[in-house]
Amino acid sequence: MESATESKAELRKKLLAMRRAMTRERWLSDSGRNQARALSLSPVREATRIHCYVSMEHDREAGTFELLETLARDGKAVYMPYIEDGYMMAALYHPGQQFRSSPSAPATPEPLVLSPEERFDVVFVPLAGFDRKGGRIGFGKGWYDRFFSRLSEKNIQPVKVGLAFSFQEVPSVPCDPWDELLDMVVTEKEIINCQNNGR
8 A cells, every 4th residue: 555645646656666566477367356356246247338448468457358358258349448649439349359559558459440339338447546435546648537528428427447456556546626436446356346435
């Protein structure tokens, strides 16, 4: 855990350094536990349309490959983030699809097929840090905050699920007015229902 008095940028730097220091074996093992817990969530089981990022292994981001595959093979409509000029759109994902990697943006499926779909039931959200009230430390780009704000304007309220490792928890995330709170956080150890934590 980190000090609540640290700035979001300071916390992000420390937490990402800790994450990148994970061994590949631990990353794979803990990611497997995360994904199993995520698949057990009732909002996920009941969802029709799910938006989920592709994890970046070099960054030790909480893994999503098995999650994407399982959801798609279970008949869910699965979409991935595609970033263009700071604007996040949805790209269709199909089982077994290949990805194009980028050091500065989420991986994208090949071939890339963009979709106008925005009526998501669940959105899995990457993060650098979190607290139990749903506060999230992202990566400083604002992609997901703008994305959720746009959906909210259309009265679309997906369940926002953060995927993380337990060491990424902090006592309190310094929040800005535009920050979107998570509904749930899934770690290798537990499922945290943020709405039950007095936010």
